[in-house]
Amino acid sequence: MKVIGVAIIGVVLLLLLMMDKKQIKKMTEKLSVFWFRLAFAFLALFILNIAGGFVGIYFPVNIASGFLLAILGIPGFAALFAFAVFL
Numbered sequence: 001m002k003v004i005g006v007a008i009i010g011v012v013l014l015l016l017l018m019m020d021k022k023q024i025k026k027m028t029e030k031l032s033v034f035w036f037r038l039a040f041a042f043l044a045l046f047i048l049n050i051a052g053g054f055v056g057i058y059f060p061v062n063i064a065s066g067f068l069l070a071i072l073g074i075p076g077f078a079a080l081f082a083f084a085v086f087l
Contacts, residue, residue: 034070041069044077057084 016024045066048059059065059080069076 037070038066041066044069052084059084
């Protein structure tokens with residue numbers, strides 16, 4: 001397990017060494033936008049779970065639902081709603 005962790009860190013460091021400042025800045029900006037979307041997705045899932053509890057629809061609040069909502073956005077919400085209603 002340690003070997004895999006060291007290998008991953010080594011690959012990431014090699015990739016960072018091959019990039020220039022513009023590429024690193026662009027990559028960190030995209031990564032920060034993704035983390036913001038993920039945090040907002042969990043907030044939305046929490047609110048939907050509370051509001052859906054009043055009508056009997058429960059949205060699962062887990063990492064898979066968070067990634068689905070963060071990556072897909074509104075279509076991800078539609079998929080989660082369909083899962084909650086039909087399953």
